[in-house]
Amino acid sequence: xxxxxxxxxxxxxxxxxxxxxxxxxxxxxxxxxxxxxxxxxxxxxxxxxxxxxxxxxxxxxxxxxxxxxxxxxxxxxxxxxxxxxxxxxxxxxxxxxxxxxxxxxxxx
Amino acid sequence: xxxxxxxxxxxxxxxxxxxxxxxxxxxxxxxxxxxxxxxxxxxxxxxxxxxxxxxxxxxxxxxxxxxxxxxxxxxxxxxxxxxxxxxxxxxxxxxxxxxxxxxxxxxxxxxxxxxxxx
Numbered sequence: 001x002x003x004x005x006x007x008x009x010x011x012x013x014x015x016x017x018x019x020x021x022x023x024x025x026x027x028x029x030x031x032x033x034x035x036x037x038x039x040x041x042x043x044x045x046x047x048x049x050x051x052x053x054x055x056x057x058x059x060x061x062x063x064x065x066x067x068x069x070x071x072x073x074x075x076x077x078x079x080x081x082x083x084x085x086x087x088x089x090x091x092x093x094x095x096x097x098x099x100x101x102x103x104x105x106x107x108x
Numbered sequence: 109x110x111x112x113x114x115x116x117x118x119x120x121x122x123x124x125x126x127x128x129x130x131x132x133x134x135x136x137x138x139x140x141x142x143x144x145x146x147x148x149x150x151x152x153x154x155x156x157x158x159x160x161x162x163x164x165x166x167x168x169x170x171x172x173x174x175x176x177x178x179x180x181x182x183x184x185x186x187x188x189x190x191x192x193x194x195x196x197x198x199x200x201x202x203x204x205x206x207x208x209x210x211x212x213x214x215x216x217x218x219x220x221x222x223x224x225x226x
Contacts, residue, residue, distance in 0.1 A: 001170075028164075037210035044203055044216035045154065056214070088154055092212050096169045099154040 002027055002091050004100035010108040018071070020077040021103045023089035027085075028069045033093030036065055038073045039102075049074060062092045110135040112204050112217035126191040126222060130204030139160040142207050144186045145178070147200040148219075148226060159207070160187055182195075193213050194224045 003026040013019055023034070032052035033050035045055040049065035054073055062077040076083055081107050088098045111172065116128035130143065137143065145157040149178040157169040168176050180187040191198060201221050205213035 031210075033136075033210060037212075044218055045213075047212055047214050050212050090154075090212055092210060094209075095167070096154045096171075099156070101153040 001096055002029065002094050002098050004091055004098055006087075006089065006090050006103045008103060009101075010106060011027070013077050013079055013104050014108045015081055017079050018107055019079055019083070021074040021076075021087055023067075023072045023074070023100050025070040025091060027070070027094075029072075029091045030093035032068050032072075033091060034065075034067070034072050035090045035092065036063075037088045037090065039088060043080075045088065057095040076105075082093075082101045110206065110215045112215060114202060114204050114217045114220040116202075116220055116222065118221060119225065120194055120226050121196055122196065124169065124194055124222055126189070126194055126198070126205075128184055128189045128202055128220065128222070129219045130169065130188070131184075131186045132206075135206075137185045137187065138182050140208070141165075142209065144205045144207055144213060145196075146203045146205055146213065146216075148203070149197070150199045157189070157191075157202075163186075191208070196224050198222070199224045203210060 005024045007022045034052045039045045051064045065073045066073050083093040086102045086104045088102045111133045113131045142159045144159040148154050149190045160166045175192045177190040201219040203219045205216040
């Protein structure tokens with residue numbers, strides 16, 4: 001199985017700051033089939049990014065994804081109050097599909 | 109508007125079988141997407157459980173394959189999960205979701221909490 005490791009585990013930032021989240025895979029993710037999700041308490045995860053860098057429908061352009069192979073990054077250019085949440089990466093290039101353990105972005 | 113809604117018991121005893129159903133509205137379950145179950149133990153990360161296509165083809169997580177069965181009912185536009193020999197470690201929020209063959213989950217249900225306890 002492909003193991004995805006997030007870093008850092010928790011990111012403490014203020015609104016307006018830039019957030020950089022990392023997701024590292026234990027082996028190369030084929031075709032950059034890597035997605036990012038945002039999860040808030042009591043809600044289902046929301047798809048932000050697919051194919052490592054494509055924004056899902058309706059996702060603001062302050063969210064961007066990059067990377068390939070084993071190293072992927074989600075960047076939130078300027079944090080809005082509603083962006084404080086847990087973020088997960090998902091690889092869907094190899095079976096079984098696997099998620100990372102998540103990065104919590106909290107208000108500093 | 110695609111909507112998914114999970115239903116099932118909130119409490120199940122150890123060693124018993126869990127049965128969950130996901131009702132899909134706003135989209136035909138036969139229209140080419142795959143339908144999945146994903147779970148999340150309290151305070152932990154997400155785990156893909158398995159996926160099914162409308163023709164009944166299934167893809168299960170290797171770690172759950174021996175205890176898992178999924179089915180689809182196109183007449184009711186819903187799909188189901190059965191997970192046997194439950195243990196406390198199966199306590200989780202169970203989500204149903206939609207995806208294409210090589211594409212991430214795009215629509216999710218709200219999730220249903222299943223607690224395994226005597």
